[in-house]
Amino acid sequence: MRKKFISERLGEFISDLFGTGTGWLTFIGAMILIFYIVLAIFSPQIAPYNPTERVGRSLTAPNDQFIFGTDNLGRDVLSRVIYGARIALMIAFIAVAIAAGVGVPLGLISGFLGGPLDRVLTLIMDAIYSFPGLILAIAIAAVLGPGVINIAISIAVVYTPTYFKVIRNQVSSVKSELYVEAAKALGAKNREILMKYIFPNVLPSIVVVLSMNLADAIMTEAGLSFLGLGIAPPTPDWGFDLSNGQRFVLSKAWWGLLFPGIAIITVVLGFSMFSEGLNELINPTIRERR
Amino acid sequence: MIFEAKDLKIYYKTKKGFVKAVDNISLSVEKGQTVGLVGESGCGKSTFGQGILRILPPSTFYSGSLKIENQELLGIPESSMRKIRGKKIGMIFQDPMTSLNPVMRIEKLFYETLRTHEPEITEEEARKRTAKVLEKVGIEPERMREYSFQFSGGMRQRVMIALTLVLNPLLVIADEPTTSLDVIVQAQIMNLLNELRKEYDMSMILITHDLGVVAEMADKICVMYAGHIVEEALSEDLYYRPKHPYTELLLKSIPNTNINDLELKYIPGSPPDLLNPPIGCRFAPRCPYKKEICEKKVPPTVKVDKTKVKCWLYSEVEQ
Numbered sequence: 001m002r003k004k005f006i007s008e009r010l011g012e013f014i015s016d017l018f019g020t021g022t023g024w025l026t027f028i029g030a031m032i033l034i035f036y037i038v039l040a041i042f043s044p045q046i047a048p049y050n051p052t053e054r055v056g057r058s059l060t061a062p063n064d065q066f067i068f069g070t071d072n073l074g075r076d077v078l079s080r081v082i083y084g085a086r087i088a089l090m091i092a093f094i095a096v097a098i099a100a101g102v103g104v105p106l107g108l109i110s111g112f113l114g115g116p117l118d119r120v121l122t123l124i125m126d127a128i129y130s131f132p133g134l135i136l137a138i139a140i141a142a143v144l145g146p147g148v149i150n151i152a153i154s155i156a157v158v159y160t161p162t163y164f165k166v167i168r169n170q171v172s173s174v175k176s177e178l179y180v181e182a183a184k185a186l187g188a189k190n191r192e193i194l195m196k197y198i199f200p201n202v203l204p205s206i207v208v209v210l211s212m213n214l215a216d217a218i219m220t221e222a223g224l225s226f227l228g229l230g231i232a233p234p235t236p237d238w239g240f241d242l243s244n245g246q247r248f249v250l251s252k253a254w255w256g257l258l259f260p261g262i263a264i265i266t267v268v269l270g271f272s273m274f275s276e277g278l279n280e281l282i283n284p285t286i287r288e289r290r
Numbered sequence: 291m292i293f294e295a296k297d298l299k300i301y302y303k304t305k306k307g308f309v310k311a312v313d314n315i316s317l318s319v320e321k322g323q324t325v326g327l328v329g330e331s332g333c334g335k336s337t338f339g340q341g342i343l344r345i346l347p348p349s350t351f352y353s354g355s356l357k358i359e360n361q362e363l364l365g366i367p368e369s370s371m372r373k374i375r376g377k378k379i380g381m382i383f384q385d386p387m388t389s390l391n392p393v394m395r396i397e398k399l400f401y402e403t404l405r406t407h408e409p410e411i412t413e414e415e416a417r418k419r420t421a422k423v424l425e426k427v428g429i430e431p432e433r434m435r436e437y438s439f440q441f442s443g444g445m446r447q448r449v450m451i452a453l454t455l456v457l458n459p460l461l462v463i464a465d466e467p468t469t470s471l472d473v474i475v476q477a478q479i480m481n482l483l484n485e486l487r488k489e490y491d492m493s494m495i496l497i498t499h500d501l502g503v504v505a506e507m508a509d510k511i512c513v514m515y516a517g518h519i520v521e522e523a524l525s526e527d528l529y530y531r532p533k534h535p536y537t538e539l540l541l542k543s544i545p546n547t548n549i550n551d552l553e554l555k556y557i558p559g560s561p562p563d564l565l566n567p568p569i570g571c572r573f574a575p576r577c578p579y580k581k582e583i584c585e586k587k588v589p590p591t592v593k594v595d596k597t598k599v600k601c602w603l604y605s606e607v608e609q
Contacts, residue, residue, distance in 0.1 A: 178388040186376035200393040
């Protein structure tokens, strides 16, 4: 009985999704993401060359041997783009994990307890939020220095307030729901109420923010390394390759700039499309409106 | 006596001052008794119900005495109070549509509730007790695998009743348990509540604005007006021999289906602001029998026949 019910709903959902343009967008987004994730995991197997070694002449135009050409140091651009996916996704995932790991618990506590603690935390988060994201990330990255974890932390600081604010506001509305009151009347402890009654009910909004932030984090990471504040040079990184590539555009070497750029654009697009679809999946009200 | 409130005051703290939602209420419930608490919206009846469990905002001010089985509840720490909630005093809420957590299966909801009070209970044991109590309220036990939103309003209220009963409390506070349900379901739920109350040998405080409902269910009825209990009487006495002018007017304003009497009656005026209630009798501004003293001094509670009434009309009779 129950299984049939769920599968029916799933089938209905899929046909709903693909009946509209957004369904296809979500699907394409997911495909792009899967593509890049596979690229990141299996880069040693997929990449034709070692990304940090000179394998050909400097600035070779794309040809049969080097499909995307080589950069100024004779390194294969294709291999660097493939390995770049690793760094980009790794930093994005770590950064978002830190941001959610800090922002979500603080938001839960702040929204649930309210009072002076809530005021102070909200004030701090608003202060962080008021900085332009990239500027703040630059400042923190400059202090912490290069390195995967350091970059991830500087990006995480920028996105923590997003989680905090979303969760805090959701919690303060959910906590006045009658089922929370009822749980209280049945003798539940505050911790139980928070973890079992409130948290599961605010979880859907975290998932959506999560996938949107991943796209943003990749852009910010690329921005940081473009400005030379990211990963130390020999490591393949899209942002760095982009800034390196643009120096040789005037010598008609367009490939060093174009391919990392396309990689950044497509992965961010993939995440955005996917999160848009996810939002619809979780928020049926948005779906109804179309 | 299973439950007793004595000179209970519950004030809400606001920026403008204290809202005296419950003011000097005394009420007792015997074992197995059903006490009805009636009054219009905003008279403090729900505040009283939630105040018994102390689940009002933390800034709320309490004074007086609240006893369950001779144990004082006011002033005991929150951790001891949690052991009272659900286990000794259960509560059924007004709106069953939103009083069950939508992300938990019914069985999980029961398991969590049982575990709060009996930490060592196994899932198997919890499931057995859940099945038993669900059967009692007329829900097939197999449905415990479902979520609350898969139930209709009446069914959800049955689940809520079962959730309260599973802990076998001494006293159940039913805060308008049927207000959001249709008339037929209302009757079913009320009958169910009444039967189960007898079977589990519980006492009940039934909070409602529906005079018809309490008449059938309650042994004793307390009429509340603006934070005061203005009349406390046996159900029969209250209906046939109302003493307080408010009760009298309230009974007259029940709509009826008599074709010759289609006019809807009401009590002119509106309840007083509980931030600054009238100095004297709180009903005085709307009372047709108002005398001079009514606006100057709060009337004492006097006993007339078997009824306790808070009105100046009867004090003079006694003198």
